[in-house]
Amino acid sequence: MLSEPIISFRNVWKKYSRQQVLNNSLREELVSLFTGRKSREDLDEGEFWALQGINFDIKQGECIGLYGPNGSGKSTILKLISNVTYPTRGIIDVRGRVAPLIELGAGMHLDLTGIENIYMNGTILGVSIRELRSKVDEIIDFSGLNDFINVPVKKYSSGMYLRLAFSIAVHSAADIFLFDEVLAVGDEEFKEKCRHKISDIMVSDKIVLIVSHDKEDMQRYCDRILSITHGIMQ
Numbered sequence: 022m023l024s025e026p027i028i029s030f031r032n033v034w035k036k037y038s039r040q041q042v043l044n045n046s047l048r049e050e051l052v053s054l055f056t057g058r059k060s061r062e063d064l065d066e067g068e069f070w071a072l073q074g075i076n077f078d079i080k081q082g083e084c085i086g087l088y089g090p091n092g093s094g095k096s097t098i099l100k101l102i103s104n105v106t107y108p109t110r111g112i113i114d115v116r117g118r119v120a121p122l123i124e125l126g127a128g129m130h131l132d133l134t135g136i137e138n139i140y141m142n143g144t145i146l147g148v149s150i151r152e153l154r155s156k157v158d159e160i161i162d163f164s165g166l167n168d169f170i171n172v173p174v175k176k177y178s179s180g181m182y183l184r185l186a187f188s189i190a191v192h193s194a195a196d197i198f199l200f201d202e203v204l205a206v207g208d209e210e211f212k213e214k215c216r217h218k219i220s221d222i223m224v225s226d227k228i229v230l231i232v233s234h235d236k237e238d239m240q241r242y243c244d245r246i247l248s249i250t251h252g253i254m255q
């Protein structure tokens with residue numbers, strides 16, 4: 022059972038449009054649908070493949086680094102794993118609860134205070150209210166946001182968002198942790214704390230997926246590195 026993949030991508034393609042409004046009229050869409058003159062997978066003007074035929078498996082307990090130049094498709098892979106977006110083609114299987122630290126502020130409820138977000142997001146990430154009550158001081162303490170914990174998060178700086186989001190995620194019951202260069206906005210002291218916490222998670226049976234431009238760093242910590250360029254995995 023342990024060796025079964027928890028995340029699997031089978032021939033996954035993701036199409037994006039550079040123009041938000043497509044030029045296709047409804048008529049053109051209908052003609053293509055009924056006549057088959059244009060395959061649904063073909064690219065319309067302004068569209069491009071952000072991912073092309075991606076295949077990989079990740080097993081329980083693995084720590085994987087995702088490496089590639091800007092715009093190569095790393096964040097798109099994390100968004101597909103966390104269901105923020107969907108594949109244009111292919112099959113994605115993700116078994117387990119995902120804690121996605123992929124976009125600063127994503128998943129935060131801006132009008133709620135820090136502590137309200139701890140309860141809200143903690144519950145979404147599988148922690149019971151009773152457990153959250155017993156962990157809340159530890160979560161606040163790790164975040165270092167003690168003086169700001171009763172302030173609505175819309176007043177937080179990007180570093181403060183990170184502190185709260187990271188602290189909630191690493192104290193959650195998630196099975197899969199996605200870290201998309203989130204540490205970039207943290208100060209050195211907090212980064213160091215996060216690195217320790219990530220190392221603790223790595224030695225557990227959880228899956229950790231890290232996106233970073235620092236290949237050497239990833240080689241030190243990760244079991245494997247998946248390299249991607251222009252949406253194609255090497």
Ligand SMILES: Nc1ncnc2c1ncn2[C@@H]1O[C@H](COP(=O)(O)OP(=O)(O)OP(=O)(O)O)[C@@H](O)[C@H]1O
Pocket residue numbers: 037038039071089090091092093094095096097098
């Ligand atoms: N919502 C979107 N709509 C249109 N294009 C998008 C969207 N999201 C990403 N893209 C494009 O898809 C490509 C892959 O983007 P992605 O964010 O996955 O790359 P990345 O490898 O994470 O880049 P970086 O290292 O700069 O964060 C890029 O060309 C990007 O501009």
